Amino acid sequence: MEYTIFQYIYFFFLYSFIGWVFEEVLAAFKYGRFVNRGFVNGPLCMKYGFCMIVILTDVSDLMDNPFLQFVMCFVIITVIQYVAAALVRKITGHRLWDYSGHKWNLNGYVSVRTSLFWSVTAMLCIWLVHPFLYILYELLPLRVLKVLEVVLLVLFAVDVLVTAATMLKWKIQGNVYDTVAAGLEKTKQSIGEKLIFMIQKRMYRAFPEMEHQEKSEADGFGKPVNRVFAKGLCFDKLFWIFFISALVGDWIETVFVWATSGVLMSRSSLLYGTFSIVWGLGGAIATGLLYSLQKRNDRYIFIAGFFMGGVYEYSCSVFTEVVFGTTFWDYSHMPFNINGRINLLFCFFWGVLAIVWLKLLYPAVSRVIEKIPPVAGKVLTYILVFAMALDMLISSVALMRYVDRKQQAGADTAVEQFLDHTYPDSFIEWVYPNMKITD
Numbered sequence: 001m002e003y004t005i006f007q008y009i010y011f012f013f014l015y016s017f018i019g020w021v022f023e024e025v026l027a028a029f030k031y032g033r034f035v036n037r038g039f040v041n042g043p044l045c046m047k048y049g050f051c052m053i054v055i056l057t058d059v060s061d062l063m064d065n066p067f068l069q070f071v072m073c074f075v076i077i078t079v080i081q082y083v084a085a086a087l088v089r090k091i092t093g094h095r096l097w098d099y100s101g102h103k104w105n106l107n108g109y110v111s112v113r114t115s116l117f118w119s120v121t122a123m124l125c126i127w128l129v130h131p132f133l134y135i136l137y138e139l140l141p142l143r144v145l146k147v148l149e150v151v152l153l154v155l156f157a158v159d160v161l162v163t164a165a166t167m168l169k170w171k172i173q174g175n176v177y178d179t180v181a182a183g184l185e186k187t188k189q190s191i192g193e194k195l196i197f198m199i200q201k202r203m204y205r206a207f208p209e210m211e212h213q214e215k216s217e218a219d220g221f222g223k224p225v226n227r228v229f230a231k232g233l234c235f236d237k238l239f240w241i242f243f244i245s246a247l248v249g250d251w252i253e254t255v256f257v258w259a260t261s262g263v264l265m266s267r268s269s270l271l272y273g274t275f276s277i278v279w280g281l282g283g284a285i286a287t288g289l290l291y292s293l294q295k296r297n298d299r300y301i302f303i304a305g306f307f308m309g310g311v312y313e314y315s316c317s318v319f320t321e322v323v324f325g326t327t328f329w330d331y332s333h334m335p336f337n338i339n340g341r342i343n344l345l346f347c348f349f350w351g352v353l354a355i356v357w358l359k360l361l362y363p364a365v366s367r368v369i370e371k372i373p374p375v376a377g378k379v380l381t382y383i384l385v386f387a388m389a390l391d392m393l394i395s396s397v398a399l400m401r402y403v404d405r406k407q408q409a410g411a412d413t414a415v416e417q418f419l420d421h422t423y424p425d426s427f428i429e430w431v432y433p434n435m436k437i438t439d
Helices: 005-031 046-059 066-092 112-139 142-168 175-206 208-212 235-261 277-293 298-324 344-370 374-406 414-422 425-431
Strands: none
Touching: 005 046, 005 112, 005 142, 005 175, 046 066, 046 112, 066 112, 112 374, 112 414, 142 175, 175 208, 175 374, 235 277, 235 344, 235 374, 277 298, 277 344, 298 344, 298 374, 374 414, 374 425
16 A cells, blocks of 8 residues: 555554653563663654554555565565664764574674564554554544644654764754753653553552562563462453454364364454454353352353353344454354344353363462462453454444445545455455345
8 A cells, every 4th residue: 555755654653652662661570660762862763663564564555464464574674674773883982782692683783582573563453453544544633734744844853863972972062952852861761660650650559569670671661579470360361262252263273164064164253363252251251150160060151051052142133243243154054043143052052161161170270370470460350451442443434335236336535445445255254254234
């Protein structure tokens, strides 16, 4: 997809800022304090902006080939990171980062491990973040946005000039340059400290004993004392049950369909990732509602699972039809069905599955979840909740636009054109092969 020069400027500043925030969050958990990240005085990490500009230019048309998209991201990130590190080392004599301690590194400028990590991050940005940044651009007043971009470019140019002059020991006449640079540095410090404070406040709320510990370079916030992650039945535990059930449920369905029909097809509910929301919500809801029956006789669990599973599956079918105008399964051809949404056989399966889950699988899964380090588990939970929310949102938007296209609705806005280009019919139908549009 082609972008205008103003869109490129918009993306550069946003991704540079997002990259800086990401670096500060990492530093917060590593050191427990504000760390001045980035080459310039302002709250920007330019390498993220440059990388994303090149990636958007080169790989945005490869949505139907994620493997090639990943390889392109890996190459682009590795080259830009190496060139940037080498130039800074050549000009200033200093390193901004050093990966000499990593396996398979090249002069300490790049390493396979870091390039893989940033490539995965870039892919997630393309899939989950970029669509919303583009939509936001189209919703903002264009004239105001252009004026703002010009102002930011001027401030950025002054910032780069002052930074280069400081490192190369140039003399710049006029106080305006130092004033601008000092103002940007103050803004950067203020935003960074507020970000650190927000993270600390949230982590101290989750782990009160850490507030009284002395922060260190090694431990950052410190370590929770005698804490077990997601112990008992809590939000963290239910979310991980949702996540694992959605992942494994999709795999089970895929294998079942392949074994019974010989056809390997997508069974995912979302555009990105092998996740079945029906299985995920089913696992979380069943755990929450049946938890009190864990020590009861199997027949009580079976009866509860039989009826709750049927009601849940029926509700999911109604929801997708009302909200999206689509149906993802139809049991009309099976005996003892109700409006093609549920049937007696699958309700029986829900009852058996409730027993297997509550008596055999849940205790083992719960023990594995509780072995996750507390702080890492809490942070990873936040990340996954955010990523899943974005995935659900963009999948819903793309699906509704697909239904509109099938009903002969034209692309009247730039947002609709973007959705048509990024999520064409072939992509939607590959992810949802059994989907039918209701009249």
